[in-house]
Amino acid sequence: MCTTILDWAKNKHIGFSTFLSLGDACDINFAELLDTLCRDSKTEAILLYVDSVKDARRFMSAARAAARNRRILVVKSGRTQAGSAAAMLHTGGPAGLDAVYDAAIRRSGMLRVNNTHELFAAVETLAHSVPLRGERLAILTNGGGPAIMAVDALSDRGGKLATLSDDTIQKLSAFLPSCWSHANPIDIIGDADIQRYEQAVNVLLDSDDFDALLIMHSPSAIAPGNDTAKRLAEVIKAHPRSRKFNILTNWAGEDEAIVSRKIFTEAGYPAYRTPESAVSAFMHLVEYRRNQKQLMETPVSTGEVQANPRHVHDILNHLLAQGIHQLETMKCACIGELRVYHLANMDCERPC
Structure with missing residues (x-):
């Protein structure tokens, strides 16, 4: 895992001030590591790969303190029963319910990613x-199909598509063909040249209709990918309001698009291969923002817990009698105000 991340980071021009592997964490734990790194002036973000946490209280305290002034990404393996068992064999650490880890990570103001693909995308996104x-996400594209795929991905993940103001629509209509979309996604049509892209970007950056802008490009002889990428990187960097927004790019294709994506990466704008990966990156920013808000909130008191211990014991004994000692995270139900994890086919009605 460590060498893989280092090799990838070199290609993406992302550096590390410190790179540590704790092994089985016999002498140094995550809490001590977070306490140290959050005081390091050279560390802007912290990336954690976690199998298990041995001292939950110290970890939560250190994580909440560090997350106030450092961006922290967490890859928590062992999400399933089989994965949890494999993690125990790997480090000997205690197993734990994934839902508990998930809630703790969110409440601590950190961002959780589920796999290495998301990890690499999130690191690149947060770094820039x-x-x-x-x-609110605005989408600028020369191809309607990829933009629709991006909107679907955004909707699936609970994202919000920005609404263009009448003023912005009027300014765009002044130079775009009459058949342009007149809405977000902003489809500037397949015959768009570099100048049309440039004009559209400037109009959008002059507005306050969105919080992040995804610029998409499908291969075109009229607007060659590399030339378009180079010019737009210059235009965005020169615009006085560009630092108010998060700019993401998706240059479709592989052969020529590799160079285009590298142009954006070197200019400090994250670049993605597919519409879905670009939207996923945007949603990482959204989720991180939401988690940071949770970090600053005072938890609401749940009051006195009302539960039927006898009913709970009956369920647990039923499971143990079947030789079941650990359950998948998602298989849960409410008994009164108490959550108990159980098999989906069990009869767990609310007690009278």
């Missing part, structure tokens, strides 16, 4: 991001 002012 500015704090989100809101959760």
Whole structure:
């Protein structure tokens, strides 16, 4: 895992001030590591790969303190029963319910990613991001199909598509063909040249209709990918309001698009291969923003817990009698105010 991340980071021009592997954490634990790194002036973000946490109280305390002034990404393996068992064999650490880890990570103001693909995308996004002012995404494209796929991905993950103001629509209509979308996604049509892209980007950056902008490009002879990428990187960097927004790019294709994506990466704008990965990156920013808000909130008191211990014991004894000692995270139900994890086919009605 460590060498894989280092090899990838070199290609993406992302550096590490410190790179540590704790092994089985016999002498140094995550809490001590977080306490140290959050005081390091050279560390802007912290990336954690976690099998298990041995001292939950110390970890939560250190994580909440560090997350106030450092961006922290967490890959928590062992999400399933089989994965949890494998993690125990790997490090000997205690197993734990994934839902508990998930809630703890969110409440601590950190960002959880589920796999290495999301990890790499999230690292690149956060490394080049500015704090989100809101959760509205605008999409600029020369291809309707990829933009629709991006909207689907955004909707699936609970994201919000920005609404263009009448003023912005009027300014765009002044130079775009009459058949342009007149809405977000902003489809500037397949015959868009570099100048049309440039004009559209400038109009959008002059507005306050969105919080993040995804610029998409499908291969075109009229607007060659590399030339378009180079020019737009210059235009965005020169615009006085560009640092108010998070700019994401998706240059479709592989052969020529590799160079285009590298142009954006070197200019400090994250680049993605597919519409879905670009939207996933945006949602990482949204989720991080939401988690940071949770970090600053005071938890609401749940009051006195009302539960039927006898009913709970009956369920647990039923499971143990079947030789079941650990359950998948998602298989749960409410008994009174107490959550008990059980098999989906069990009869767990609320007690009278």
